[in-house]
Amino acid sequence: MKSLKILAAASLAACLVAGCSSAPVNDEFRLPVQDAMGGAPNNPQHHQMQPRDVIDAMFKFDTLSNTIYKLAAHDKIRIRFLSAPEYDDNYQIRPDGYISMPFVGDVKVAGMTVDGLRKHLESLYEPVLKKPEFHVNVLEYQVHLKELQTSLFHPNLGNSRLLTVRDDNVVSFPLIGEIAVNGKTLQDVREAANQKYAAIDPGLQIDLMLQSSEANRIFVLGEVQNPGAFPINGPVSLMQAVALSGGANVKAELGSVVAMHREGNEVVAKVFDLKNALRGKDSAFTAQVGNNDVIYVPATRLGKSADVMRQLSEALMFRGVGYTFTYRTDDKGEE
Structure with a gap:
């Protein structure tokens, strides 16, 4: 899952839904992304970690140095x-x-x-x-370092380990324990791990490579039969996305369905009227969604900006999706 932190201060929230009126159907609203991440990056080190990613962790033991040796514990x-x-x-x-x-x-x-x-x-x-x-x-x-090298050696993998990101976005590393990876790139995780390993022994370092990552998925949340993440092989229509979740439930307000996706350093949110789409009268009939897009089906027609942010934030956090919203209704912090 791509973790995107969206800033929604008053001026931005006002762009999302104007005042206290209902959100305009088919309008697009753009929100800047903090710590922006994309889909599959060209540089794997910039890949943002998500549950069930498999990391190849390779331990390195620096037993040679050009500097004057300093005594260490266990010498x-x-x-x-x-x-x-x-x-x-x-x-x-x-x-x-x-x-x-x-x-x-x-x-x-x-x-x-x-x-x-x-x-x-x-x-x-x-x-x-x-x-x-x-x-x-x-x-x-370097007695301690050599002991660590012996203890970390695996008969099949040598000085490597395959580590899997848990569903709670945590990776458990040998010797140093757990590191939370939510919102972090592979490079971020490597730096955090190496700080901890250096505290054990300056000669112990780790390199990380992305072994595998989950297939493309979309998130369908809100008033649907089975909210959650669903694998896709490629872009699907908005109607198909809702169908993957088992369809809308009796509480759903199909006139204000929100679809969100990332474009560059922004998250684009668009409101669709699926009621009209079912009659072939709305662009939602042909609208498509792709990897890591989020579809939210509300229980009531979207109104105030704060209500929109609150509903989306609660739904996303409840389902464990990497999007997090920070919203406010005043203009504090605005310049």
């Missing part, structure tokens, strides 16, 4: 006391970044270079030992 080091060799010992850096040393207790070492740790130890032990000198050797480095 194993050997510290030699050159002036007191009886205290030489091996240490594994704890998850909190500390090691426990004789006389001085806990020492924070994660984030330090080897030379930086050596100088820090000399400063710490100056009150304890006479002319303290140290040698620091890294026995095992």
Whole structure:
């Protein structure tokens, strides 16, 4: 589902339906789209996530670096006391970044270079030992990253995972848990995931590719027998769209059916009179709708702009469709 956030402030709402009168049948009304998204994008990274999208997540482990290595949690080091060799010992850096040393207790070492740790130890032990000198050797480095690489390895997929967007627009990632993807592109999701993975280990990153996406669909909402999403192979007539939902119910006001679709950075809403269309007297008889279009059948004839926005907003949110309306009846925020 394409998540489109529509701004409907007073001036725009007034364009949608004039004053308190009924919405003019067959008129088109255009609303600007915030965070605009289209249908299937040329660049998959700009694809806006929708339920049942399948993502190929590929983990990357950066074990090489041109910069001076900094100690990290789980690394194993050997510290030699050159002036007191009886205290030489091996240490594994704890998850909190500390090691426990004789006389001085806990020492924070994660984030330090080897030379930086050596100088820090000399400063710490100056009150304890006479002319303290140290040698620091890294026995095992990036231990945590290597453990992660082992734990994430799949016998069939290697360092990849296939992740599916749930119906609540959430993806569950290994190690970092759930990320809400509603309104986000594939690129947005990758950046959000990499921020979380970098917090676990700077050398752990993920790349995402769109494996598959749901087929084209339309949404028929409001006073119909079975409101919801319906797959289509191509454009269908407005009449066919309503028929896919089982047809209108007894509460339906067929004189004010709204069809919405996206054009560039705008959502275009058009009101049709299906009563006349059934008699062959209205353009709704030949009107077509396509992928991710929304058809709304109200219970009463559309009147005030705020009523239109409220009805559409409630219907869309209730059905879990990605459109969200922000509406108001005053002119606050207008320039």
